[in-house]
Amino acid sequence: MSQTQPPPSSPPHEDQVRDHTFDGIQEYDKRLPNWWLATFYGAMVFWVGFWFYYERAHLGPSNAERLEQQMAVIEAARLAAxxxxxxxxxxxxxxxxxxxxxxxxxxxxxxxxxxxxxxxxxxxxxxxxxxxxxxxxxxxxxxxxxxxxxxxxxxxxxxxxxxxxxxxxxxxxxxxxxxxxxxxxxxxxxxxxxxx
CATH class of the missing domain: 1.10.760.10 (Cytochrome c-like domain)
Structure with missing residues (x-):
């Protein structure tokens, strides 16, 4: 006698199984974690700010200017020694x-x-x-x-x-x-x- 058990009802907060199946593997429709989303969106905001600050508004020193400043510090240390x-x-x-x-x-x-x-x-x-x-x-x-x-x-x-x-x-x-x-x-x- 085989008893067929009804599938347990899934609570509303559980991930849903997608209809798509490949090689017998089912996919879950899982939401991305909040920490991952916050990191991703934060990186995008940082990139836009960085791009505007250095590339568009030219508020920060260029690579050549930073190199010149660092070389001046090195030269000063060499001469001081x-x-x-x-x-x-x-x-x-x-x-x-x-x-x-x-x-x-x-x-x-x-x-x-x-x-x-x-x-x-x-x-x-x-x-x-x-x-x-x-x-x-x-x-x-x-x-x-x-x-x-x-x-x-x-x-x-x-x-x-x-x-x-x-x-x-x-x-x-x-x-x-x-x-x-x-x-x-x-x-x-x-x-x-x-x-x-």
């Missing part, structure tokens, strides 16, 4: 944006009160003209910052700032000059009163 600071390496540092930016920040906090934010002088001498009191060669500029000129009221910044910051400061000052410009010796500095 260089044991000897000669005129050639100081000139090279003065053309590197990483050194110039760091030197600008140090200048603003330690030197601008005497030499002005534009390096045009005040209590201290003008640093953007071709007249130099203590020498205009890069090594002389570096040495003047390091040792100071106590007779004129400039402290020795070498012990305070260290070699790295002094070289960045020299690079910032030299960035306002050309490598082959004439250097004129100025005998004395007479401070001028700031403009009212």
């Amino acid at each position: 260089a044991p000897a600071l000669d005129d050639a390496s100081l000139w090279k540092m003065s053309r590197n944006a990483v050194f110039i930016d760091a030197g600008r920040a140090t200048f603003a906090s330690t030197c601008a009160s005497c030499h002005s934010a534009k390096l045009t002088g005040g209590i201290g001498p003008n640093l953007v003209d071709q007249l130099w009191i203590h020498g205009g060669k890069p090594s002389e500029v570096y040495q003047t910052i390091t040792d100071g000129v106590l007779v004129k009221g400039m402290p020795a910044w070498g012990p305070v700032l260290g070699t790295k910051k002094v070289s960045e400061l020299a690079a910032f000052i030299l960035s306002h000059h050309q490598e082959n410009e004439p250097i004129e010796k100025q005998e004395a500095w007479i401070p001028i009163a700031p403009a009212s």
